[in-house]
Amino acid sequence: MKFYLKNVFLLLILFLITNSCQFYYDTIEYKKSSVEFLNNIMDGKINESVNLFALEHEGLKQMDKNTLNEGLYQFHTDMISQYGKDVKFTFLEARKHFSNNNNSIPNSTNVNYLFENDKKFGFVKFIYDDNSKKILNVEPEFSNKPLPSMIMFYIILLVGLLIPIFNIYVFNMIRKSQLKRKWLKYIVLIILNFPTIKYFPLEGFDFQFFNFQFLGYGFSYYSIFSNVVIALPIGAIYWFWKLKKLQKEQEYNQFAEQLIED
Structure with a gap:
């Protein structure tokens, strides 16, 4: 019995270590993809941004590509009009989801970014598909809140x-x-x-x-x-x-x- 528990314990540790390493490397890839996406949005490269989406995913198969293009163009327009072209992006956190609890998509990772100019800030929330490593959804939040004094x-x-x-x-x-x-x-x-x-x-x-x-x-x-x-x-x-x-x-x-x- 002790031998069995020991093996279970070792397997659990191995599982946690393996998943932690995988999450770490996935996060690096998601951060790189997010920066590429945001740079494309700032430069108005809408088609390049579309290519970063997991269009083959079950949840996006029914999406009209023209609608996606229009939404991303609106993202570009709102960002430039409200925050200008001199915007700084800062990675905040990545959070992995294994199941569909709390209305989350299973086997996905949420990646959050802060964006700011010299006066105000907002947020961008990404959802990545862990299988294809591509974007499932992007949700900007133009809070227009003033930057606090440091x-x-x-x-x-x-x-x-x-x-x-x-x-x-x-x-x-x-x-x-x-x-x-x-x-x-x-x-x-x-x-x-x-x-x-x-x-x-x-x-x-x-x-x-x-x-x-x-x-x-x-x-x-x-x-x-x-x-x-x-x-x-x-x-x-x-x-x-x-x-x-x-x-x-x-x-x-x-x-x-x-x-x-x-």
């Missing part, structure tokens, strides 16, 4: 660096001290970093009390979807106070011993 993000990003620096400083204080079970103190420094404040350029501030952050600091840079997290280093604050108190007691004891000897 100034506050960079300020918090820089100021927040003081938190891990302080944690590392106290870590070094503990290392040089005569305290016992130092490893427990190190764990306290790593874990006891809360509550946290998160800042998102799009959404602003978010406060969470029970949200532990490693060394009290973290960030992700993802264009306007960037975020930075800073936490109160209560573990480091406690041990900083404790070590300073012990240091003063030692200094006082040494001073008292000197007075007695004199």
